[in-house]
Amino acid sequence: MQEDQLVKELRNQSDDAFRYLVDSFKNKVFNTCLNFVQNKQDSEDLTQDVFIEVHRSILKFRGESSLSTWIYKIAVNKSLEHIRKQRRKKRFGFLVELTGFGKSAEADESVTFDHPGVELENKERAEILFQAIGNLTEQQRTAFTLYEIEGLSYKDISSIMETSLSSVESLIFRAKQNLRKQLHDLYETQAL
């Protein structure tokens, strides 16, 4: 189905068009959320939220970017929002424990991520890699994940992040540098 036609039918609240959209984009959205939030269950919930948002906001879609870019933008924003919320929860949990008012469940949670798309023999290495990606700044993490894992072009990333092509390039370059440094420091400590 042509994108213009799909958008038109979605605006007319067509169930068939919405089913087609979900079937066409569900894997992309799910993988994007998974690579950002690094948790399978949370990613499934977020994927549902993304499509609910698409259904709710399709009238606001002005067609300035492609439908795919718009959906990616919603997925990235929802994922980043989720990460911020998790960080706030962790900080609050830490404070609760620090003040001695109780033991927080969030503080006990393991931070390692077992990516379902990684071969068994690489699981341990992947955990290290995702932990390092999680330590990048929000902007670097977004650009890097969309480019290196999702395989999007600089142009699409600049449209999703609402920034220039040169900024995307610079963010990816700095993200790679930071990752290298983090991994180098980690393996150096292990070697000692």
Add this chain to the structure above:
Amino acid sequence: MKETNKHIEKEVEKTLDLLKEIRPVEADPLLYNKVIEKISSSKSGEKKIFGNLGHGFGYAFIAIILIFNLLTSLYIFDQTKLIEEQTLYQDFAQELNLNTNIYYDSEP
């Protein structure tokens, strides 16, 4: 030392190369049904909220009436106080033989 550094660099490269080997994961096959279920339940939730808003408006109306009553009574009280003060000034003025009546229409 050089050997260790080489080894570390090799490990870093190996870890970064893993990015190319991450396979996309299949999303939940029942996703569409779950999304539709959530959309319809949120719509019925909205209806409930609007239904409850009916009660809310009722309570708000009662509250407005009560506040109006309270303000009116305060206003009346203040008016009485004003009249009392006016009478006091007039009494004083009469006692002192001052021509204050020009300020008050109600005076003879």
